[in-house]
Every structure is written in C-alpha cells, then in structure tokens.
Amino acid sequence: MTLSGAVAIAGAYEHPTRWAPDKTEFQIMAESAKGALDDAGLTIRDVDALFAASMTMSGMGIVDLAEYLNLKPDYLDGTNIGGSSFVAHVAHAAAAIHAGLCEVALVLYGSTAASNAMAIGTGMGAERRDPSASFSTPYGMTTVGSYALVAQLHQQRFGTTSEQLAEIAVAMRHHASLNPHAKMRQPITVEDVLASRMISEPLHLLDCCIISDGGGAVVVTSAARARDLPKPPVLILGCGEAVAHQEIGRADLLTTAASQSGPKAFGMAGVTHDDIDFCMIYDSFTITVLATLENLGFCKIGDGGSFVSDGRIRLGGALPVNPDGGGLSSNHPGMRGIFLVIEATKQLRGECGERQVEGARLACVHGTGGTLGVAHSGATLILGVE
C-alpha cells in the first residue's frame, strides 16, 4: 500500500500564547501536547513516538524531552533542519507509522524567543567553528541578510518591486486581523510597509516576521485509526524534503529547496497546482513566500511579483496563503513550521471561523528552515480531507 493517504493528522493545537516569560519551552510543549491529544480524543498514554526540535534543545534534547514528559516511546526523532523541521517531522512520522514502527506520533514545538529577547533575524554574532559558519561570521551575515540577497537578485533580474513584496505583508496582516490570537492585528497598507525602516535592503521592517513566544502540537496516526477518532482525519497525501546551499560556489540563489521537495510531494499525492485550495507557506520574510510559490510551481520563476498582486493570495482570492496571518503577523517564535501544519489541519476541518477558506479540501504546506540565500532546508506536505 502506498504511503499517500495511509496516515493522517488526528489532532492539532496551537498554543494561544504570544508572550510567555513565565513558561519554559518544555512547558509550552507539554501544554500543547495536552491540547492536541484532547483534540484527537487520545491521551498521553497512547503516544508511542516523539518528534520535536526547538531553538535551544541540544543534539540530544529529544531524550531530555522524553524524560520531561515521562514518555518511553518506541520511536524518537529530534531532527532539526530549522523552522521547517515540524513539516518534515510529520512526513517522518507518516513513514514510520506506515512502516509499522509506531502508531501514535506526537510532534511538539515550544519557544520563549520573544520573552528571552532572542535577536533571531539580526543577531548571528556568536563565533561558530563549523566550516559553514566560519565563512559567514567574518562578513556579518544575518538571517534577514541571507533572504535580502535573494530579494535583491530577484528584483534586479525580473523587475520585481518592493510594492509587490509589500503586498504579501499586507495580505498576511489582513488575515491576522481575522485571527483573535494573532499578535499584530491592525491592518497595514503597502505604503506602511515601504515607510517602515530598512532592515537589510530591500527588506523593510514590515517585510520581516515578528518575534513572539508560542508553541503547538500535532498528533499523527494511521488513517484507519484516525477514522475512529472524533475529528475528521486530515490525510497526508504527499511529502517531500530537500536542502539548498551554496554548493561549491555555483548555486542559483533563486532556485530554492521547494523546487525539489514540491514536485516530490505533488507527485506522491497525484494532484496538480490547480487542485490546491490554499497554501501554508513559511513567511519568515515576504521574499520567502514569493520564492516559495515560484519554486513550488504555482507560477514561473520570475513571475512571483505579479502572481501575488491583485489579491490572489488573500482570503477570497484564487490561492489564499496563510489565512492565520503567518509569521509576518500572527506568531513567529523562532521556528514556525508547526503552525503551518496546525492551521492547514484546522482549515481543512472547517474550524477557522472568520478566516475560513471556503471549501478547503486540499492544502499545500511548505516550510523553509535556515538562511535562504546561504543554506536552507525545505519540507512540503500535501494534506487533504476525504
């Protein structure tokens, strides 16, 4: 039997907090686990597989987390490929469940990035000795700078404008205005984005995601078991994973990991771009959304600027993106991938109230982790309901 459709998301929970100086990462993960297991109609005793990554967990952090939760799972995965990790975790969990290695997987994230004052996008000062960082640190490479290098090249090569990039931030803020948990809900205009201070040219402050605290959890199990649980199963129809980096100094910066993971996921799911009702796309910066849409194949590389214009990616448009308001406006506690999966699940179940995508049956989810123009990972999921 094929993996496509054999495994489902049975529970999902987004922690409502955006500011939690009184909580630890593991506490936020545990509170989120409770929410997702309640949502799935399961208990912590049903969990036999644990997946997590965070901003501060060490290489063996997944073992510490198992102890914190007093879990002794049959399957552990602490893969950390940046903010996309949780999208990849769902795919890894699907493969493990499909292979019969485990039955109920819990995917967790928690972070106090904001209350710990982590300069996620504009820090990177610490000396790192791995071969990769040793060629970035002497040059003051920042996270936002790595994305800005791509944005500048895109603008120069294709005439993409800052107004077109700003359109993405405006759409996300509009969606956040409909999300009661979103951190930034006051509508903004293209002019507001362009008038906000420059961070790393051509990206302004409002081209950048916010920094919040937060967390979430997802429960993954076999589709067969999920059908006996209270909520409609959200089937994992396709998945793909990839990495893009400087290669040996020849990389095409406009070709992202999504160009590799996307076709894998679409191919496995057996669906086309026209079938997709909405997208959840990691919006660390406005350019991330534009480059991802292009590399997933929703438009040609170079056409992203016009593609995101005229309300196409807004609720009510042809391809709504991030109806929760995304990292640009709802929440971004350092690694956002888990929220892509949670919102996709809730949308596909029709649970999203004012921000509901009408008739949402099929979603494309893509997480980007790391530094876009320097080295990043990508993970794609195609999710759907029966």
Place this chain on the structure above:
Amino acid sequence: MSELTHPAPYASWETRGWWEGAGRGEIVLQRCTSCGVVQHKPRALCVSCLGDTIEHFVASGRGTIHTFTVTHQNVAPPWNGQLPYVLAYVELEEGPRVLTNIVGADPAELRIGQPVVADFAATPRDDGEAFAVPRFRPA
C-alpha cells in the same frame, strides 16, 4: 565604510589556505587535479569526485557583484558599531561565488554586475599567524 572591521576568522586545517592566502594579499582557491573542478568553500577533498588531490592556486582577485544587501540592522558586535555595511556574493573570475563584504563605495552607488577587486583586512593574532579577511571594492 571602507574601514570595516571583521571578527577574526576561524581557520581549520581544511580552510586555512583561504585565510592564510588573504594574509599574503591573495585570493586562494582550491582546484582538483583529478577532475579539474574549482571549489569554494575549501574542503579536505574534492567533493565532486571525492579525490584527495586538491591543489591551492592564487586566483585573479577580480570578480563581479552577484547580489548584495545593505545591512542596516545587526545587533551583534562589531557590526552594530559599523552600520550600514554591505553583505554580498561576489562571483570570482574563476567561477565560485563567495560570501563577502563590499567596501570603499557608497552603498547607494552599488549595482549587481559591477566589477570588483579583492581587498584584505588583516586580523591580528597573538600566535604569529598572519590571517586576513578578503572583501572586495569597486574595480
């Protein structure tokens, strides 16, 4: 702007050719004598053929700006004291694109495709090694 100060590079056994070359005022690249591929960043072996026949050679030090960003915010020292600065990829004549800084120019005047030449900032150490950080300035 032109007096950009860099953190001292960490040079491993694999990468010291680049930093040591810069200390002599040279851009030093790696070429595989088996398959001929020029690679950057430096590694102990050629990752195109996994051969261990890597040689170092002195490159021209000339290239063009592949892309760049004028950085207005970085909270980490020494960068927070020398904003704005220019982060860039320079495409070297020999092929590889290297992450670097552009100095000696008004950032507003820079453009993609602009010819640049290497410029070296010594990073003094107390152990007798003479390393420098290669960056580029308009040709």
